[in-house]
Amino acid sequence: MDCLTVQLVEELQGIVPDRGRIEAIVSGLRGATLPGIVEYGCLRWANRDYIPPLPSAIAESSLGLAMREVRSELGLRSSGPPKSPMRRLDEQPVEFHVVESEEDLEQEELSLFLLRFERSAKGAGFSAQAAARLHAALHAMAENAVIHANAPIGALVGYRIADGLAQFCVGDVGIGVLASLRTCPDYAGLSLHNEAIKMALRDGTSRFGHGQGGFGFRQVFKALAEQWGYLRFRSGEGCITMDGTGLDSDTGVESYTPLMPGFQVSVCCRVSENAPVSPLA
Numbered sequence: 001m002d003c004l005t006v007q008l009v010e011e012l013q014g015i016v017p018d019r020g021r022i023e024a025i026v027s028g029l030r031g032a033t034l035p036g037i038v039e040y041g042c043l044r045w046a047n048r049d050y051i052p053p054l055p056s057a058i059a060e061s062s063l064g065l066a067m068r069e070v071r072s073e074l075g076l077r078s079s080g081p082p083k084s085p086m087r088r089l090d091e092q093p094v095e096f097h098v099v100e101s102e103e104d105l106e107q108e109e110l111s112l113f114l115l116r117f118e119r120s121a122k123g124a125g126f127s128a129q130a131a132a133r134l135h136a137a138l139h140a141m142a143e144n145a146v147i148h149a150n151a152p153i154g155a156l157v158g159y160r161i162a163d164g165l166a167q168f169c170v171g172d173v174g175i176g177v178l179a180s181l182r183t184c185p186d187y188a189g190l191s192l193h194n195e196a197i198k199m200a201l202r203d204g205t206s207r208f209g210h211g212q213g214g215f216g217f218r219q220v221f222k223a224l225a226e227q228w229g230y231l232r233f234r235s236g237e238g239c240i241t242m243d244g245t246g247l248d249s250d251t252g253v254e255s256y257t258p259l260m261p262g263f264q265v266s267v268c269c270r271v272s273e274n275a276p277v278s279p280l281a
Contacts, residue, residue, distance in 0.1 A: 141265050
């Protein structure tokens, strides 16, 4: 396999601390998916001694160059100036943004980033309504990462567009869904990461108490309605994926993964059932 996917990230995590074997695999990579490169950044942050930088084939690709524009410990550079403000609303094939605080949620830079995502989705063939729902879903997930994660560094947000496809990811290395919910007495009995993720997907679930707001997933589900969507929610040792329409928070495929700090969300929508899943999956 020469493409960095979330499945490969899990495999690499499973062979830590064998750095020599990991380096041999990573050095042979020639491409990456958006979820793969975001989860790799989270993995590298947590295992800096064993997980090497990505090879130039990825770092110099369109995806890598877009990631290098932002300064983030979850990205390809952690020093230097922050991303230069982009005042235009041009369609973009791929773009990243860093959200570090609740104040950032109100900044013009994030608003313009979200508007470029919405416009780019429309350019890829999505209706105005579907693109607006994707915009709202990405904003909800960025907000979730800031309000609930207690992350030591900012959340990394990215989107990628292709003909008939729109995808976004949000990754943080905060306390994760289980620990976040367990700070509330209403959810103190939770013990499994997958159980916590499924609980967070329900309306009205929040670390502030049942019925006191929520994690914002209803916006995500609305964005996927009739859009042949795919979701991946990963936190701690848990992962839940959902596919298709008629999504429900109590359904989905559960899997168990190596322990990863924080919460990583990936959403991919298609304009039609026949639109290809690659190259964004």
